[in-house]
Amino acid sequence: MNIIVINGSPLGEKGVSAHYTAYLARKLPEHRFDVLEVARKIRSLERDRACLDDMVDRINTADAILWCFPVYFMLVPAQLKRFIELLMERSTSLALTGKVATAISSSAHFYDHTAHDYLRGISSDMGLVYVQGFSAGMGDLLTEQGRRDLLGFFDEFLGHACGKIPVDAPVPPLLPTGATYEPKPQPVSPVTGATGATGAERIVVVSDAGSGPEDRNLRRMIQVLVGSLSHPVDLLELQSLNMKGGCLGCMRCADDGACGYKDDYARTFDERIKPAHVVIYAGRIRDRFFSARHKMFIDRYFRYGHRPAAAQRQLLGYLVSGPLQQLPAMNEILEATVQVARGQRLGIVTDESPDSDVITARLRSMACRVDSWLERPWFLPSTFLGVGGTKIFRDLVYENKGMLSADHRFYRASGLYDFPQRNLRKRLVMATMLLCKRVPLLAPRVKKALRTGHTRRHSELLKRTQPGGQR
Numbered sequence: 218m219n220i221i222v223i224n225g226s227p228l229g230e231k232g233v234s235a236h237y238t239a240y241l242a243r244k245l246p247e248h249r250f251d252v253l254e255v256a257r258k259i260r261s262l263e264r265d266r267a268c269l270d271d272m273v274d275r276i277n278t279a280d281a282i283l284w285c286f287p288v289y290f291m292l293v294p295a296q297l298k299r300f301i302e303l304l305m306e307r308s309t310s311l312a313l314t315g316k317v318a319t320a321i322s323s324s325a326h327f328y329d330h331t332a333h334d335y336l337r338g339i340s341s342d343m344g345l346v347y348v349q350g351f352s353a354g355m356g357d358l359l360t361e362q363g364r365r366d367l368l369g370f371f372d373e374f375l376g377h378a379c380g381k382i383p384v385d386a387p388v389p390p391l392l393p394t395g396a397t398y399e400p401k402p403q404p405v406s407p408v409t410g411a412t413g414a415t416g417a418e419r420i421v422v423v424s425d426a427g428s429g430p431e432d433r434n435l436r437r438m439i440q441v442l443v444g445s446l447s448h449p450v451d452l453l454e455l456q457s458l459n460m461k462g463g464c465l466g467c468m469r470c471a472d473d474g475a476c477g478y479k480d481d482y483a484r485t486f487d488e489r490i491k492p493a494h495v496v497i498y499a500g501r502i503r504d505r506f507f508s509a510r511h512k513m514f515i516d517r518y519f520r521y522g523h524r525p526a527a528a529q530r531q532l533l534g535y536l537v538s539g540p541l542q543q544l545p546a547m548n549e550i551l552e553a554t555v556q557v558a559r560g561q562r563l564g565i566v567t568d569e570s571p572d573s574d575v576i577t578a579r580l581r582s583m584a585c586r587v588d589s590w591l592e593r594p595w596f597l598p599s600t601f602l603g604v605g606g607t608k609i610f611r612d613l614v615y616e617n618k619g620m621l622s623a624d625h626r627f628y629r630a631s632g633l634y635d636f637p638q639r640n641l642r643k644r645l646v647m648a649t650m651l652l653c654k655r656v657p658l659l660a661p662r663v664k665k666a667l668r669t670g671h672t673r674r675h676s677e678l679l680k681r682t683q684p685g686g687q688r
Contacts, residue, residue, distance in 0.1 A: 556603025
């Protein structure tokens with residue numbers, strides 16, 4: 218069987234994920250594994266149409282497709298995202314309908330499910346029949362069980378590819394919204410005000426809006442929002458930002474945060490994004506996520522490792538042009554990004570409503586929330602999206618502190634190493650409780666105390682709380 222491996226690792230054959238497919242090729246010599254280094258060669262593919270056409274021809278010869286990639290910020294790397302965009306532009310040249318595809322990724326299991334969900338949707342858009350992928354940990358291949366699981370997974374995948382095992386139903390295609398946002402003329406100043414604003418608040422809108430007609434809605438949404446805010450806005454346009462490439466996963470930044478690229482990204486981020494109080498990302502959905510350039514900007518956050526990049530906790534929001542409500546995984550990524558960054562959720566405004574007045578009202582409501590929050594900042598508690606993601610990072614950094622030394626210093630200084638076993642007082646209380654439960658005379662009293670004991674401190678707080686007053 219001719220299996221085309223689309224390697225989306227910027228490190229090419231040296232990437233961890235590439236070793237999983239190389240292991241399969243070594244163990245299954247009866248099958249041909251044709252590896253396409255799409256991430257490492259993305260610049261050449263953008264410049265040289267003949268090179269891209271050659272890859273398209275090789276993909277068309279496949280009996281099965283194997284996406285191979287590391288998870289970068291809850292999705293595929295920007296380089297692979299860009300290759301997917303190039304493939305979609307050549308969609309008339311693709312002959313993939315009915316062929317079977319799957320994915321192998323490597324990660325610390327930080328939102329790897331959203332990356333696989335994305336590729337499942339992209340595969341369906343290309344006419345491929347997608348089989349649930351294999352999301353490996355970074356070291357799974359080094360264990361006997363990990364290798365056994367990999368071979369078992371791929372044996373079943375080959376059964377799907379040969380038609381011996383039925384596959385799941387494809388992902389429904391995205392339905393175009395088709396609505397044009399045509400806002401009415403708006404007053405220069407909003408009908409709200411943040412009376413306590415000091416004028417030192419910084420609002421940044423990171424825009425991925427191009428000049429073409431497909432970005433018209435997004436440009437208008439940005440204009441209405443900016444015109445509705447009571448504070449000056451710094452508009453950062455990604456189309457004009459000098460970024461030489463996406464994150465390479467080279468780990469040069471692990472010690473001191475210095476990126477190997479010599480471009481304007483680090484200076485721009487440090488001077489405009491990091492000190493901001495409010496950051497609003499504006500982008501158009503292209504092939505089930507923001508553009509590859511937008512993803513490149515996100516991936517380059519890794520210069521800060523697994524640390525919050527902002528100087529203070531920020532209010533974070535999104536303007537989205539496209540069918541966001543049809544993409545639950547993308548919704549989850551946007552929400553999780555806010556929570557893991559320890560930010561406050563401003564919300565998301567899309568252009569999906571056919572009524573332009575509704576979109577305008579939502580934009581003006583977003584502006585009101587910005588003004589109100591700047592007057593008196595507050596934060597929602599994190600849900601599982603933020604708490605779970607933070608704990609994965611905590612364990613990852615601690616386990617790899619020799620390699621992630623900058624992260625380790627920050628986590629230790631910030632008290633993010635909140636391992637429960639280090640809470641000696643609580644461990645002692647719980648150990649005592651376990652012992653008491655084993656004593657017949659004490660067990661009933663302990664169980665009775667448990668029914669109200671867990672709220673005792675809350676009740677005491679209510680008794681001490683005076684009505685009204687300072688909030």
